[in-house]
Amino acid sequence: MHDPSTVGLPRPWRATRQRAAVLRSLRDAADFTSARELHEALTAGGTRVGLTTVYRTLRMLEREGRVDIVRDRTGERLYRPRPTDGHRHYLVCRRCGLSLAVAAEAVERWADDVATDTHFSAVEHTVELSGICEQCGARPDRDASHQ
Amino acid sequence: MHDPSTVGLPRPWRATRQRAAVLRSLRDAADFTSARELHEALTAGGTRVGLTTVYRTLRMLEREGRVDIVRDRTGERLYRPRPTDGHRHYLVCRRCGLSLAVAAEAVERWADDVATDTHFSAVEHTVELSGICEQCGARPDRDASHQ
């Protein structure tokens, strides 16, 4: 059923033009970006990549823990390269999309405590913070003309 | 554009057989439940309700703040009637679906602090905790035979 010698080993993965392009595009993006946005940016820049490949590359990065992921309110997944080791939490402006990494030691500690108290194992947590940033709060209009 | 006399007033809403059925079904559900599951339970129980109506009722409850909502990992929305005033956070078992409401004052305080520090306004937070419950952790099999 399983070949014991390969179980758990990361599969070798090939360096291709498309994957390099997706990675570059993801790093160039200022903030959290959706698969569709990445694909549009690549296409607009003259790089021919299939939307499917963008999704597959993002899934690969997700499996390897190399991206942070949040969901916007429609359920769309937004990706950002993970800056260092360990994960981060972000505060995202609902109006203009600006995102800030925030200190979250308190949440990490709380999650650990919850795991201990409930006797659950392998506890994972997702925290999503959203609000209106200072700049957007100052202007009552709807669009995100700054940034 | 707006009739000032009605702005902000909750619309009158009619008591119908279908809404009553959805509400009852939601209360009867042991844990977080999806629209599809509610609809299947109702249909199986002989109550004819359209899936559309289930969704519309859940949206109404959401607007009125009468349900807690989490997303499972596929992005599907799961609903549960909100027990008291104020929102709750839950720890959900990834194997059997068991959910526990957990104390989250630490997170609430942290969210408030973040709002203050960043000068963001109208800060909202979503926290999702998942893990493996004690019972599931004890049995290595995949299914959720207990509960």
Place this chain on the structure above:
DNA sequence: TTCGTTGCAAAAGGTTTGCATACCA
């Protein structure tokens, strides 16, 4: 009688999969 509600069907999104082709190692 009025106007909110229902339900079907269809649309709308985002995401995944089947499969023949292309291409890295």
Place this chain on the structure above:
DNA sequence: TGGTATGCAAACCTTTTGCAACGAA
């Protein structure tokens, strides 16, 4: 050359919307 990656189209799923018919107040 062998097996992975690609890309198109189509499938999938959940959720929303258009619209004619229904029914609570």
